[in-house]
Amino acid sequence: MISEKPLVPKNIERLQPYVAGKTIAEVKERYNPARISKLASNENRLGCSPKVKEAVLKALGEIQDYPDPASRKLRQMIADRNEVKPENVIVAAGSESLIAIICRTFFLDDENAVTADASFVGFFVQAGIRGIELKKVPLTGDYRFDVDGLLGAVDHQTKMIYIANPNNPTGTYINKYEYLYLLEQLPDDLMLINDEAYFEYARQIEDYPVGLDYNRKNVIVLRTFSKAYGLAGCRIGYAIADANLISVMMKTKLTFEPSVTAQAAAAAAYEDEAFLEESLRVVEKGRERLFKLFDSHGIDYARSISNSVMMVLDNEEKAKIFTQKMLETGVILRRTHSFGIPNAIRITIGTEEEMDHFERSFHQVLALM
Amino acid sequence: MISEKPLVPKNIERLQPYVAGKTIAEVKERYNPARISKLASNENRLGCSPKVKEAVLKALGEIQDYPDPASRKLRQMIADRNEVKPENVIVAAGSESLIAIICRTFFLDDENAVTADASFVGFFVQAGIRGIELKKVPLTGDYRFDVDGLLGAVDHQTKMIYIANPNNPTGTYINKYEYLYLLEQLPDDLMLINDEAYFEYARQIEDYPVGLDYNRKNVIVLRTFSKAYGLAGCRIGYAIADANLISVMMKTKLTFEPSVTAQAAAAAAYEDEAFLEESLRVVEKGRERLFKLFDSHGIDYARSISNSVMMVLDNEEKAKIFTQKMLETGVILRRTHSFGIPNAIRITIGTEEEMDHFERSFHQVLALM
Numbered sequence: 001m002i003s004e005k006p007l008v009p010k011n012i013e014r015l016q017p018y019v020a021g022k023t024i025a026e027v028k029e030r031y032n033p034a035r036i037s038k039l040a041s042n043e044n045r046l047g048c049s050p051k052v053k054e055a056v057l058k059a060l061g062e063i064q065d066y067p068d069p070a071s072r073k074l075r076q077m078i079a080d081r082n083e084v085k086p087e088n089v090i091v092a093a094g095s096e097s098l099i100a101i102i103c104r105t106f107f108l109d110d111e112n113a114v115t116a117d118a119s120f121v122g123f124f125v126q127a128g129i130r131g132i133e134l135k136k137v138p139l140t141g142d143y144r145f146d147v148d149g150l151l152g153a154v155d156h157q158t159k160m161i162y163i164a165n166p167n168n169p170t171g172t173y174i175n176k177y178e179y180l181y182l183l184e185q186l187p188d189d190l191m192l193i194n195d196e197a198y199f200e201y202a203r204q205i206e207d208y209p210v211g212l213d214y215n216r217k218n219v220i221v222l223r224t225f226s227k228a229y230g231l232a233g234c235r236i237g238y239a240i241a242d243a244n245l246i247s248v249m250m251k252t253k254l255t256f257e258p259s260v261t262a263q264a265a266a267a268a269a270y271e272d273e274a275f276l277e278e279s280l281r282v283v284e285k286g287r288e289r290l291f292k293l294f295d296s297h298g299i300d301y302a303r304s305i306s307n308s309v310m311m312v313l314d315n316e317e318k319a320k321i322f323t324q325k326m327l328e329t330g331v332i333l334r335r336t337h338s339f340g341i342p343n344a345i346r347i348t349i350g351t352e353e354e355m356d357h358f359e360r361s362f363h364q365v366l367a368l369m
Numbered sequence: 370m371i372s373e374k375p376l377v378p379k380n381i382e383r384l385q386p387y388v389a390g391k392t393i394a395e396v397k398e399r400y401n402p403a404r405i406s407k408l409a410s411n412e413n414r415l416g417c418s419p420k421v422k423e424a425v426l427k428a429l430g431e432i433q434d435y436p437d438p439a440s441r442k443l444r445q446m447i448a449d450r451n452e453v454k455p456e457n458v459i460v461a462a463g464s465e466s467l468i469a470i471i472c473r474t475f476f477l478d479d480e481n482a483v484t485a486d487a488s489f490v491g492f493f494v495q496a497g498i499r500g501i502e503l504k505k506v507p508l509t510g511d512y513r514f515d516v517d518g519l520l521g522a523v524d525h526q527t528k529m530i531y532i533a534n535p536n537n538p539t540g541t542y543i544n545k546y547e548y549l550y551l552l553e554q555l556p557d558d559l560m561l562i563n564d565e566a567y568f569e570y571a572r573q574i575e576d577y578p579v580g581l582d583y584n585r586k587n588v589i590v591l592r593t594f595s596k597a598y599g600l601a602g603c604r605i606g607y608a609i610a611d612a613n614l615i616s617v618m619m620k621t622k623l624t625f626e627p628s629v630t631a632q633a634a635a636a637a638a639y640e641d642e643a644f645l646e647e648s649l650r651v652v653e654k655g656r657e658r659l660f661k662l663f664d665s666h667g668i669d670y671a672r673s674i675s676n677s678v679m680m681v682l683d684n685e686e687k688a689k690i691f692t693q694k695m696l697e698t699g700v701i702l703r704r705t706h707s708f709g710i711p712n713a714i715r716i717t718i719g720t721e722e723e724m725d726h727f728e729r730s731f732h733q734v735l736a737l738m
Contacts, residue, residue, distance in 0.1 A: 005528075005558055008617055009477050015620040020439040043433045053429055060422055063634070064599035070389040082670040086704045093462060093604075096623050104473070106500060108378050122624070129473060129621050177544070189374055233629030235462075248377055251384040252498050254465050255491070260602030260696075261630045263423070265432070 001072075010271035011131035021332075024114075033330025037354040040334040041232070042168070045350035048230030048265070049275040051225035059260050065084040067260045074263045082212055087243040089167040090250055091266075093199050093235040095224045096122045098249075101128040101218040102160075102193060102220065105252045111159040116145050118340030120168045120195060136331050136340075141312070143170040143302040143341075147182045160191035165209070169336045169346040171267050171304020173202060179209035183216055192219045197237075198306035200228035200276060201283060205305050210258065217242040225262075227307060229269040230280050283307045292310060293359060297366065308348045316342040322365060329361035380500035390701075402699025406723040409703040410601070411537070411677050414719040415651060417599030417634070418644040423436065426638035428629050434630045439619075443632045446639065447607050451581055456612040459619055460635075462604040462626040464566050464593045465491045467618075471562060471589065472499040474621045480528040485514050487709035489537045489564060505709075511673040512539040512679070512710075516551045529560035534578070535567040538705045538715040540673025542571060547579035552585055560614075561588045566606075567675035569597035569645060570652060574674050586611040594631075596676060597648050598638040605631040652676045655718035662728060679718045685711040691734060696735075698730035 006013070024036055038045075075086040082089075086343045092098050103126045107113075113127060117136035127134050135158070137149040145163050155163070161182075166173045174182070186192055186347075192213040202208045211221035223235035236258040239249065269275070290309045294301045300312040313319045316337065323335050325347055347358065375382070393405055444455040445550040451458075455674075462466050476482075486505040496503050504527070506518040507540060514532050524531070530551075535542045543551070555561055563580040571577045578592035593606035605627040608618065627635075638644070659678045664669045669681040682688045685706065692704050692714055705713045718725065 007478065007613070010472055012474055012617060012621065017616065017620050018438050018624060020437065020441070038434070041435050043435065045433070047431075047433045053426070053629070056425065056429060058600070060425060062416075063421065063602040064414070064416045065407070066410050066412065066601045067604075068389065068392070069581065072389070072392070091625065093628075094625060096625060098621065104658070105377055105381055108375065109478075111567050125624070177653060226435075231430070232625075233432040233434045235625060235628040237438075244376070247386065249383060251386050254462065255387060255494070256463060256465060256601075256604060259462075259604040259628060259631060262628060300630060339552070346607070 009131065011128060015128050023071055027292060027327065027330065027332065029326045031330065032189050033328065035357055036330045036332065037350055038332050038355045039170070039348040039354060039358065040332045040352050042270055042348045044228060044230035045232065045354055046279050047350070049269045049272035051268040051272050052265045055264040056261050059264035063260060065260070067256050067258070067263060069255045071258070071263060074267055077267055077358060081270070082329070083121055084239060084240055085243070088240050088246055089238055090246050090253065091236060091238045091258055091263070092253050093262070094226060095222055097235070097253070097257060097344045098124065098125045098222050098237055098239050099123050100129070101115045101249050101253050103127055105248050106191065107132050110157055112155070112157050113160050113162055114150050114153045114158055115162040115165070116256045117266055118170065118323040119162070119199070120164045123162050127174065130203065139170070142172065142300070144172045147172050147174060147178045151182070151185050154190065158190060160193055161186070162193040162195065164195040164197065165211070165304070166195065166202050166304070168306070169308065169334070169339045169341065169344070170302040170310050171198070171306040171308055172302050173205070173208055173305055175207040176209045176339060181217070183214055186214060186218065188218060190218065192216070195217055195222040197222065197224045197227055201280060202305045203305050208305065210238060220245055222314045225269060227264045228276060229266070230279070231262070231265050231269055232261040234265045235259070249257050282351065289355055290347065293362065308346050310336060310341070310344050310346050312344045314343065318369065319343050319345055321369060325365040326361050329364060331361045374692055378500065380497060380702055384497050396699065397703065400699065401717065402697065404699065404726055405699040406719055406726045407701050408717040408719050408723060408727065408736050409701045411596055411717045412601050413597060413648055413724055414455035414717070415599065418638045418641035419512055420637040420641050421600070424633040425630050428633035432629060436625050436627070436632060438624045440627070440632060443636055446612045446636055450639065451609060454608055454612070457609050457615055458607055459615050459622065460605060460607045460627055460632070461622050462631070463494065463595060464564065464591050464606045464621070466604070466626060467591050467606055468492055468541045469495045470618050470622050472501060474617050475560065476528055479526055481524070482529050483519050483522045484531040485536070487539065488510070488531070489533045489566070490707050492531050494542050494633065498610070508539070511541065513541040514543050515584050516543060516547045519553050520551070521651065527559060529562055530555070530565065530620045531562040532578070533564040533566065535571050536671070537566065537675070538677065538703070538708045538710065538713070539671040539677040539679050540677055541566070541579055541671050542574070544576040545578040549583070552583055552588070555587065557587060559587065562591065563584070563588055564591045566593045566596055568592055568700070569678050570649060576663040577674065581609060589614055594635045594638060597645055598635070599648070600631070600634050600638055603631040603634045603730055604628070605635045638724050651720065652718045655721070655724045658724055659716065661719065662731065677715050679705060679710070679711045679713050679715050683712065688712050688714055688738060689738065694734040694737060695730050698733060700727055700730045
């Protein structure tokens with residue numbers, strides 16, 4: 001008997017499967033480059049705080065135990081650091097989990113979200129899984145969120161606006177004035193998700209708006225331990241918001257996320273200001289270096305304040321060729337087509353040696369194009 | 370302006386918040402017992418394989434890197450062990466994540482699921498989050514799934530039947546004959562979720578049906594590293610099913626679950642047969658001991674083949690009192706009201722010392738009731 005019932009809902013059917021990139025081993029075997037520089041995933045190329053290892057070892061001593069579903073210790077720590085209360089904090093398995101939680105918690109059927117046509121692909125994916133319509137507003141000519149455009153796209157079915165500040169993959173930001181304007185124009189019953197995954201890199205910039213300084217009841221600020229804190233492998237991030245919003249999210253997160261090891265690692269990393277400062281310093285230096293390199297070659301790029309720089313080429317074909325040729329020299333970059341910009345490449349800023357490697361390969365490859 | 374739009378959908382509003390139990394520190398401070406035995410969460414009281422530590426330490430060396438979204442290494446390992454292909458395997462952040470993935474992937478609006486009125490609360494919770502109607506069939510008089518009852522509850526909107534075999538919190542099982550009958554009666558377009566979280570404890574029982582032996586296209590078998598493998602703190606489990614089912618689940622799991630550390634820990638634990646065998650031996654011994662204790666006191670209980678025993682009292686009030694008084698002696702147990710059985714208590718089987726502690730307290734508390 002052939003079933004007439006669909007296996008899955010249409011929005012699930014329409015989802016694109018994740019296409020795994022080559023593993024490092026595969027890249028080595030295929031191209032045999034002299035060295036490999038992983039500059040595709042915006043990871044912290046310095047690694048993570050040396051304090052993490054000891055903390056995780058300690059946590060392993062009781063790894064047979066389930067985590068505290070209320071993550072009381074870590075939420076208290078994050079609350080203290082950010083001068084809020086634990087009921088304003090939720091921890092979960094990374095920004096993508098927080099975004100998934102938000103998508104499954106707050107949307108009624110037929111409600112939509114407004115965002116840019118080029119932003120964190122994780123939000124596009126989770127909206128797709130939940131079957132949420134996204135109203136996408138083009139970025140400005142300098143690759144930034146268009147605040148008036150976002151507000152103009154809001155209709156009576158709009159539940160929230162999602163921004164990433166700094167943005168991914170562009171590394172650009174909207175400044176204090178633009179952010180305040182956005183907040184002031186938002187109706188009270190419209191939510192703003194302010195994804196500050198790259199906050200630590202941006203926080204010293206004078207006109208960068210620190211989301212938590214504004215204390216709005218309808219704003220959820222997202223932060224992560226995956227980038228500057230170097231814990232992408234652990235899966236842990238947090239959100240800070242009004243207690244009403246956090247309390248519903250606490251009902252829809254997995255009971256036992258994030259893991260015991262992730263929480264131990266995050267707590268240790270969170271205390272290591274020295275490691276964080278060094279990470280920021282290396283990225284700032286590498287970023288300036290990349291800007292100079294691109295300027296001297298007349299290459300278009302987005303002015304970034306995060307840990308990557310987006311290089312813009314004439315068209316998608318050139319972006320594909322450049323990325324492939326860099327891969328063959330062992331430099332792994334991320335094309336940004338799935339983020340909404342088919343003719344650009346996102347380059348994670350690495351260590352000095354990795355930037356040397358990038359520069360050597362860059363000259364080599366450019367000469368071929 | 371007061372908003373007329375609800376913040377969340379009705380099914381989300383109806384969810385009960387998780388009520389955190391007392392921490393160990395709180396129990397110590399409040400009751401000052403001579404020792405504490407955590408027998409509430411079905412964790413492996415022996416801990417985990419000694420091989421886990423080294424594997425996690427190694428993984429920490431590159432913890433700044435995101436996990437492989439396709440978990441190729443671990444899926445190959447699990448596939449080899451179970452004589453299937455990697456495309457038949459998915460790994461995720463524990464059984465609760467697999468259940469969440471299943472709930473968000475396969476249900477069209479208005480489809481329902483059939484299960485027992487007393488089973489793994491995680492399934493009830495994820496169904497609630499997704500707004501899925503559950504048709505709950507009472508357990509048999511001896512606390513087992515009622516196969517005819519389950520089949521009888523199926524209607525034209527039923528997408529799947531969920532069973533846990535062995536069941537939680539009862540520890541009971543349906544045997545080979547009942548399981549085959551269930552499979553034979555299932556329409557091809559009806560899915561069966563066979564949650565084998567406690568599989569390792571049951572696998573030697575002669576008439577226990579090993580889900581993977583039946584090779585059905587419409588069955589998803591769930592397994593975990595949280596129980597016998599002692600990795601509840603890591604958050605990792607796997608499912609094995611037809612490639613068509615696994616491939617859609619791969620689209621809806623979080624891109625980066627499970628964590629690097631969890632995958633390293635699981636791979637190491639999976640290889641340690643000696644530790645697993647010892648864990649099973651200790652549980653079998655402790656389980657027999659509990660049966661004898663209950664028999665000698667005329668206490669009702671469910672015949673379990675997993676790592677806990679469910680003790681049945683006359684009514685909910687007695688269950689509350691017993692649990693509370695045991696807590697005061699430092700023995701932490703789990704009341705089973707949220708699983709659907711208000712008058713019972715689930716007792717994890719622990720080490721010999723923990724079972725000595727349980728027995729001492731049991732006699733003490735029983736004398737007071």
